[in-house]
Structures are given as C-alpha cells and as structure tokens.
Amino acid sequence: MVKLGGALDDEMTRACADVRTLVSGGAEVVVVHGGGAAADRVGTELGRPTRHLTSRDGRRSRYTDAAALDTLMLGILGRVKPTIVTALASLGVRAVGLSGLDGGMVTATRNRASRAILDGMEVIVRDDLSGRLSDVDASLPNTLLAAGFVPVISPPALSTDGPLNVDADRLAAALAVALSADTLVVLSNVPGLLRDRHDPASLITSVPVDAPEEYLALAEGRMKVKLRAAVEARRAGVGTVVLADGRTDSPVLTATGTRFVTREEHHARAS
Numbered sequence: 001m002v003k004l005g006g007a008l009d010d011e012m013t014r015a016c017a018d019v020r021t022l023v024s025g026g027a028e029v030v031v032v033h034g035g036g037a038a039a040d041r042v043g044t045e046l047g048r049p050t051r052h053l054t055s056r057d058g059r060r061s062r063y064t065d066a067a068a069l070d071t072l073m074l075g076i077l078g079r080v081k082p083t084i085v086t087a088l089a090s091l092g093v094r095a096v097g098l099s100g101l102d103g104g105m106v107t108a109t110r111n112r113a114s115r116a117i118l119d120g121m122e123v124i125v126r127d128d129l130s131g132r133l134s135d136v137d138a139s140l141p142n143t144l145l146a147a148g149f150v151p152v153i154s155p156p157a158l159s160t161d162g163p164l165n166v167d168a169d170r171l172a173a174a175l176a177v178a179l180s181a182d183t184l185v186v187l188s189n190v191p192g193l194l195r196d197r198h199d200p201a202s203l204i205t206s207v208p209v210d211a212p213e214e215y216l217a218l219a220e221g222r223m224k225v226k227l228r229a230a231v232e233a234r235r236a237g238v239g240t241v242v243l244a245d246g247r248t249d250s251p252v253l254t255a256t257g258t259r260f261v262t263r264e265e266h267h268a269r270a271s
C-alpha cells in the first residue's frame, strides 16, 4: 500500500515508477491519495477559497460545507486521480481510479455539530460534511488486485448524509488493515516525523507503537492524525509502516523516514 500525500501536489507522481517496479516483480499494489493542495487551487479558480475551522483545543481543519465538498471532489477526483492514473498508464501499469464511494468500499459517520472559530468568529458548525471512518469493505480492491489492476483510491466516503470528506491518511491505514497489507508507505512533503518541524535534519527514525505519546506530542495538526493512523495500522498487523519523503527519485523502494516499530526494535535501533 502506497499513500501519496496531497501535500506532495505536483510531485505525487514521482512514486509511479516504483509502483511499476513492484508490480513487474509480482507484488500487488494499492495506491491511496489525498489532494488538498489541488482542491485549494480549484477553489481559488472558482472563487471559493478554502476556509479553516479551529476547534477549541486548537486543531485546524478544512471547513467542508456543501460548496467546499464539491470543490474538494473536483480537485481530488477531477484532477489528482486522473493525473496519477495517467502517469501509471504511461508506464504500462493498469490503474483503476476509485473513491470510497465505489462498491460501498468506505463508509463514514458524519462529525457532530461542534463549536469552532471560523473567519475569526466563534460559531457552532452544523453543516460540515466531514466524518470518521466507520467501515471498510475491501472486496472491490481485492477483486481488482486479483485481476491484475492497481486500484487508485481516495476520499470521499459514503454515508447516510451523502459523500463525506475523510482524512486520506486514516483511509490508507484502514484500507491497509482491511487488505491485510504487508507494507504501508506513507509519502508526504516532509522526510518523516521531525522533532522540529522546521528542521528537516531532525528526523525521528522510529516510533514505538506501544508508547507513541511522546512522539504524538511533537506533531501538529494533520501530522498528528497521520501518526495515529500509522500507529493503528502497525498495531492491527501491517508488518512495515513507514512515513517517508515523496519528493525523492525512488520514494517507495528507498523509503527510510520514520518507522513504526515495537518497543524492543525501538531500543535496539537507539543503541
């Protein structure tokens, strides 16, 4: 499982050559992607700039009212996904673009109304169309893998309230678990978890999944979500989970970055 972070933007397709190498070697590969940066650009073009909510505990998230969800889908499904599928196709990989809506693959529960700061004002947000994953059904991607295709999967997810935005890192982790993946490589525009997010040399090379709190405290915003998702995937049986830099030449095959390991492995690495 390879997750291409939305933060990679134009550099998302760098990993495609590695996907081809893996598929040629007989591996089954699933790609999951985000697309926040592309959606922000679509929003600017349509005169619907992205707005953010800040929750009472300081978490910042995309405000996804109906117009923003539409913008997000235009960006992720209309631009990012065809770019990835085309890049894979040009390398001879038979990729199939899907979202969580297809085949009932990913269902989510809408986040409840909450108090937040929006455009400097404290409001109760009732119209946010984002949610938490509730169920993943891997039968469609499994069918495609068995037939030799590479599924390219992204938000949104299905719900009784219509499509919902869900975090792409959580989606990748949940799919990796549902597909019993051996490996989850999460690529973004940073070398991995950084002790100081402004210093790329401060890379943390391993996070113990049985005691990750100290490391979660280093992450801000969506990086915290990314870490939680990685810890959950490793705890749920995905053998290798690594956060790595997607901006390198061979980002999947050479992925070093931050590994999620047992306490014993963590201490062995440190000594």
Ligand SMILES: Nc1ncnc2c1ncn2[C@@H]1O[C@H](COP(=O)(O)OP(=O)(O)OP(=O)(O)O)[C@@H](O)[C@H]1O
Residues within 6 Å of the ligand: 004, 005, 006, 007, 008, 033, 034, 035, 036, 037, 167, 168, 169, 187, 188, 189, 190, 192, 193, 194, 195, 196, 197, 218, 219, 220, 221, 222, 223, 224, 226
């Ligand atoms: N301690 C940290 N170390 C590294 N990055 C951090 C840290 N704290 C916060 N970040 C931020 O986390 C970002 C990566 O997470 P983010 O979810 O925004 O990107 P993504 O997963 O690539 O995008 P998407 O979720 O849309 O696919 C980095 O760009 C960085 O700015």
Ligand SMILES: [Mg+2]
Residues within 6 Å of the ligand: 005, 034, 168, 169, 222, 226
């Ligand atoms: Mg993310």
